[in-house]
Amino acid sequence: xxxxxxxxxxxxxxxxxxLDAFCLLAERYARRIHLxxxxxxxxxxxxEDLSQDVWLKAYxxxxxxxxxxxxxxWLRRITINAFLNHRRSxxxxxxxxxxxxxxxxxxAETFEMPLESRSTSPENIYNKLLFENVVDALAELTxxxxxxxxxxxYEGMSYEEIAGAMNCxxxxxxxxxxxxxxxxxAKLSPDSDRPEALTxxxxxxxxxx
Amino acid sequence: MHDCTETKExxxxxxxxxxxxxPDEALLAELRACAxxxxxxxxLNATLRVTTRLRDTAAPAESYWVGYHARLRQQVEDLAxxxxxxxxxxxxxxxxxxxxxxxxxxxxVRVPVPVIALILAAFAVFAVLAARKPAVPSPVIVHVPVAxxxxxxxxxxxxxxxxxxRDRRSPARTSKRVxxxxxxxxxxxxxxxxNAEIPAALLGFKPTDEVKLTIIKGGSQNEK
Numbered sequence: 001x002x003x004x005x006x007x008x009x010x011x012x013x014x015x016x017x018x019l020d021a022f023c024l025l026a027e028r029y030a031r032r033i034h035l036x037x038x039x040x041x042x043x044x045x046x047x048e049d050l051s052q053d054v055w056l057k058a059y060x061x062x063x064x065x066x067x068x069x070x071x072x073x074w075l076r077r078i079t080i081n082a083f084l085n086h087r088r089s090x091x092x093x094x095x096x097x098x099x100x101x102x103x104x105x106x107x108a109e110t111f112e113m114p115l116e117s118r119s120t121s122p123e124n125i126y127n128k129l130l131f132e133n134v135v136d137a138l139a140e141l142t143x144x145x146x147x148x149x150x151x152x153x154y155e156g157m158s159y160e161e162i163a164g165a166m167n168c169x170x171x172x173x174x175x176x177x178x179x180x181x182x183x184x185x186a187k188l189s190p191d192s193d194r195p196e197a198l199t200x201x202x203x204x205x206x207x208x209x
Numbered sequence: 210m211h212d213c214t215e216t217k218e219x220x221x222x223x224x225x226x227x228x229x230x231x232p233d234e235a236l237l238a239e240l241r242a243c244a245x246x247x248x249x250x251x252x253l254n255a256t257l258r259v260t261t262r263l264r265d266t267a268a269p270a271e272s273y274w275v276g277y278h279a280r281l282r283q284q285v286e287d288l289a290x291x292x293x294x295x296x297x298x299x300x301x302x303x304x305x306x307x308x309x310x311x312x313x314x315x316x317x318v319r320v321p322v323p324v325i326a327l328i329l330a331a332f333a334v335f336a337v338l339a340a341r342k343p344a345v346p347s348p349v350i351v352h353v354p355v356a357x358x359x360x361x362x363x364x365x366x367x368x369x370x371x372x373x374x375r376d377r378r379s380p381a382r383t384s385k386r387v388x389x390x391x392x393x394x395x396x397x398x399x400x401x402x403x404n405a406e407i408p409a410a411l412l413g414f415k416p417t418d419e420v421k422l423t424i425i426k427g428g429s430q431n432e433k
Contacts, residue, residue, distance in 0.1 A: 019289060023282050030277065031268060038267060052281050059285050060292075131263050152225060153257065154264055181221060185256045 007071050014062050022062065026055050029072055033079055039150050040083055040143070042135050054082045076155065080165045083147055130188070137187040138180070144168070145176030152177045211239060216246045224253045370423050 007028075013021035033054055038047035057078050065074055138146050147166065151157045152173070159177075163170045216239045223236060240247045269277075 017289070019282070019285060022285060023278065026281055026285075027274075027278055030274070030281070034277070035264065035268060039264070044269075048277065048280075052277075052284055055281055056284060056288055059288060127263065127266050130259055131267060134260055134263055153260065177225070178221060181225075181253060181256065184260060185252055188256045188259050 008067070011062075011065060011067070011071060014059075015065070022059055025071070029075055030055070032072070033075065036079060036150055036154065037083070039138065039154070040147060041086075042139065050082060050086055051079075053086070054079045057082060077165060080147070080151070083143075084166065133187040134184065137183040140183050141176070141180050144172075145179055148173045148176035149180035153180075211243055213243060213246055213249075216240075216243065217249050220246065220250045220253060224250070224257055368421055370421070372425075373422075 007025070010021045010025045014025060030051065034047060034051040037050040037054070038044065041047045041050055054075070058075055061078065065071070138149075141149070144166065148162055151162045151165070152159070157165070159170045159173045162173045166173065216236070219233070219236050220240075223233065240250055
């Protein structure tokens, strides 16, 4: 297997039940899918479960991929459907237990920063505080609004694409994105972006330890 | 006319599109002219810049991905094994069905001779009984009595009408007439006599005993 294997080669081999080829495809796109899941669930364990569920669904549906769109577009569609189905089932793990709760009821305390960010440097503390603010803002949105914002802002999808993928109107998507931005803006005021303001906060945070 | 609400919507779209979108000259002019819109633009821009930066910093460490892909591979292998096992079970089930069918076709079963003889005899009897019966059932004729209509003759009632004319002539003329012996005889008496003037077709005609008499008064035809 060469590094220069193109997506189409890997897809063709994966469709022929080549597990290695499928895993290579997963390695290429897993970070983007995981990132979306992470921001959607705001919980590391749920994000992993959800993103791996996406890959299992993709493996089962691999033969149905017809190359009408890019592989990532097809994969993102599966991801969105998995997110929406996951929202319907509303099964989220909290404190190591699987509990049926509403996504909107999860507060920022369940959210965990990735392991690499858990150092105590001022920069990381600063990022952690910022990140918690973002999570707080996203937690105040409905799952649909949150997904609309993530797809618009992180994935760069148009409103029409999002509406088609989420099976709702363009107006609903616009409203969701707009509301998300308002919430984020309230949590992350322009002053918060100034390093000195949050650095002071981070130093206070460090002083507690 | 500057409208802050409309400009803010454009600002949101402009900020969300980021570097992909060319700056709109009209929007830039609005931003230069209105301090509130400029402040809104800066705030939104800063907000989305922060979220973008956090998106990148929130990525897990490289060590995480090793375990992630190992777990994913394991799950995919389990899924593939489950799919293979399911396909195998389906295949085995199908093969078993075919084998059962083949066994039924090719099976050699030992049966005692008396039983076979009994079965054959029963079959023969049944065949004979079946052969006796007509293959095609004959049509069944059902006699249904049909009531013939009886024509009853009803006596026809004959109505004879006799018109009586009253004599309105003067009594003198009447007396003269009475004096004439040829006129004394009534019409009825005349009718009883054999008369040569009676047509041959009316000879022997005898009126019925009961006579209905209808007196017509007035000149109108329908008035009675």
